[in-house]
Amino acid sequence: MENIRLASLQNKKRTIVQVGDVKFGEDFVVIAGPCSVESEEQTLNIAHAIKEAGATMIRGGAFKPRTSPYAFQGLGLKGLKILEKAKEETGLPVVSEVLDTRDVSWMCEYIDVLQIGARNMQNFSLLKEVGKTVHPVLLKRGMYSTLAEWLNCAEYILNEGNPNVILCERGIRTFETYTRNTLDLSAVSAIKELTHLPIIVDPTHGTGRVSLISPMSLAAVASGADGLMLEVHTHPETAMSDKDQALTPKQFSKITKKVLALHSFLDNLN
Ligand code: PEP
Ligand code: MN
Secondary structure, eight states, rough: TTTTOSOOTOOOOOEEEEEEEEEETBBBBBEEEEEEEHHHHHHHHHHHHHHHHHTEEOBBSSSSSOOOSSSSSOOOOHHHHHHHHHHHHHOEEEEEEOOOOHHHHHHHHOOSEEEEEETTOOOOOOOOHHHOOOOOOEEEEOOTTOOHHHHHHHHHHTTOOOOOOOEEOOOOOSOOOSSSBBTTTTHHHHHHBBBSSSSEEEEEEHHHEEHHHHHHHHHHHTTTEEEEEEOOOOGGGGOOSOGGGGGOHHHHHHHHHHHHHHHHHHHHHO
């Protein structure tokens, strides 16, 4: 692949991105939490429930990229402070999305991993800005992006000096309408051939359907993913964003058990 110099596997050793005690590329990482941080009570309840169920990191959007300007945009700084509290109480490191170059440096004081969402994958100014930090970056695949375009975006971050890039497959737009997106699990195996960077899978946005999250999580493990990101809500029906795809803590717990069992089974075969 042309011009993928820093991100390409070639003869380099595989990158391990360490976030607290969590090691992307070595451990199987399970990130869970609400789509949006809605309130302290909501986030802390979810944080304790996912920790209990075996999650190793918490997610939650404080700045939300919404299709409509009238939809809930997130709590901003207040949301980040809530996430900080959730980390204090559970010990789980935090990932949250950054939408704007002006927010990168101060957000690093509140969260452990900066998420670049699908809609911003090719926001080159944002990529360069997160590249100037040493904060781990979770780079989601753009919904219309090829693997080469995605890896070039990782290259932008690496080229600024930040080696801590984690990729996240979250489904792409196809002609299919039954699912929200088409989860491209072949991308996981292909990415492993092409780059040394760790890759996780987000079957929540990848399918948009609760019933498909368990089978696609297991398939993600089989495809060689280094982890999963799943949206969980204690009351999905009242969620302020993405309510149709949120798992209950009980559903999440069941999936996590199966996923970890499959992961260790496959690990023992190798
Ligand atoms: C999210 O993870 O909350 C999100 C908005 O995802 P994506 O950027 O993949 O749509
Ligand atoms: Mn969401």
